Amino acid sequence: MNKTFKSSFAAAVLAAFSLAPLQSQAALFEDEEARRAILDIRARLTNMQNEINAKADKTNNLDLNNQNEQLRQEIARLRGQVELLTNELANLQKRQKDFYVDLDARLSKLEPQKVTIDGKEVLMEQGEQRAYDAALAYFKAGDYRNAGASFYDFTRRYPQSGLTPSAQYWLGNTYYAQRDFKNAITAQQVVLKNYPDSPKAPDALLNIASCYMELKDRPAARKTLETLIAQYPESPAAETAKERIAALK
The missing domain is CATH 1.25.40.10 (Tetratricopeptide repeat domain)
Structure with missing residues (x-):
């Protein structure tokens, strides 16, 4: 049973680490891409938390505490990525708004005047x-x-x-x-x-x-x-x- 849990834990950690490049690429995301990334990470966090709860009754307390601590650290890292993506999304929306305000001002200057x-x-x-x-x-x-x-x-x-x-x-x-x-x-x-x-x-x-x-x-x-x-x-x-x-x- 302990081997089974470790195997599952390794798979979960591997899946979590596969999200690490998101931080460096966040600035390149468009609005909808950033939203999808945030939703995906949150879904993985939920699954990992559910995994911890499901295996709590199947392992000894010592192994469970060690493994849970590792998962909690990874969850904290993923939550940090969610926060970064959320901030980047807000900044992107602000830049888009500023861009369209500036564009509208420029276009109004190009319109024929009386x-x-x-x-x-x-x-x-x-x-x-x-x-x-x-x-x-x-x-x-x-x-x-x-x-x-x-x-x-x-x-x-x-x-x-x-x-x-x-x-x-x-x-x-x-x-x-x-x-x-x-x-x-x-x-x-x-x-x-x-x-x-x-x-x-x-x-x-x-x-x-x-x-x-x-x-x-x-x-x-x-x-x-x-x-x-x-x-x-x-x-x-x-x-x-x-x-x-x-x-x-």
């Missing part, structure tokens, strides 16, 4: 303002080639942006600054065609008139200025157009 442009409330993506400002910075620095490329790229990337009429207008100005008057006229005509209600439309007409003057086409320049006055009589550009018409006489 802004007011030329008196209208529009939705604007995060990259729009930066791209527009970068293109305008090129223009102000006198780098008209890069400014033109950047404004052109902006109009293609953000065709529905509230800043696109202005980007198209400044694209025309980059051509004008490079004395490419034909392309300047074409670019400003896009403003008039696609964004006739934009505050940039009167300025686009004024720029077209300037291009015609540079091309020595005074009749076209005068006609453009007259169109500006007729269509946008209250705009500041219309006052400038009147002055230029007077100078043409």
Whole structure:
């Protein structure tokens, strides 16, 4: 009977020691894996405790005390592993919660924001303002080639942006600054065609008139200025157009 118990005890201890690597791997467990590991260890603890109770009547007291002490030590070790896994599970859940809170905050920053442009409330993506400002910075620095490329790229990337009429207008100005008057006229005509209600439309007409003057086409320049006055009589550009018409006489 004592041999039988020792054999059973050895098997129990061997099964218990097979759980030792759990401590080093605990940090790698996902939520559900950690829960399953904890439940498995607790089940083994219960079985080992039941084994002690079942064999209590079949062995002498001395052997039973020695064997029980060994099993109690192993049980204590397994309980320590349960505590470690429980703590790791709590930490994992906290890290997951912090991660999703941070992710939600980051995503909210990437969502389009409501802004007011030329008196209208529009939705604007995060990259729009930066791209527009970068293109305008090129223009102000006198780098008209890069400014033109950047404004052109902006109009293609953000065709529905509230800043696109202005980007198209400044694209025309980059051509004008490079004395490419034909392309300047074409670019400003896009403003008039696609964004006739934009505050940039009167300025686009004024720029077209300037291009015609540079091309020595005074009749076209005068006609453009007259169109500006007729269509946008209250705009500041219309006052400038009147002055230029007077100078043409």
